[in-house]
Amino acid sequence: MRSWKLALLLSSAVVIAGPLPADAAQVLITPEEAALPPPKGAVASERRGITRGPKVDVVTSPGELRSPMHFRLKFEPYGGAKIDPDSVKVIYLRTPNVDLTSRVRSFVQPTGIDMPEVELPAGEHMVRVDVKDSDGRIGTTSFVLKVAP
Secondary structure: OOHHHHHHHHHHHHHHHOOOOOOOOEEOOOHHHHOOOOOOOOOOOOOOOOOOOOEEEEOOOOOEEOOOEEEEEEEEOOOOOOEEEEEEEEEEOOOOOEEOHHHHHHHEEOOEEEEEEEEOOOEEEEEEEEEEEOOOOEEEEEEEEEEOO
């Protein structure tokens, strides 16, 4: 096929398919990633004890969720420090782990992560979030998102 015919065919496909709607839900975890085996011995844990590192709170409603959902995390620095948004890492705990950071990057603020509409497959999804403050202190939290079928 000549290159101009191929270009015309591809441009027609783009016009027919059209752009994605601006309000389309962001895929946080794909079904293929959810099918990966969970890590052995991993458990979600809350940070306990006295620390000056930043805190990560899950604001998303607890309990069973429905997809698409509103995904929100709140960052809380201490001692006058500020959260470094570039330090935020979001990891889907699987074997092997899946780095979700690039999928949430545009929603990261110094105050937290706010994604209005997120798609996740049904099941239990263990996620770890790491964040660093301007004093170099690290805060980490792991949590489970339980998504109903």
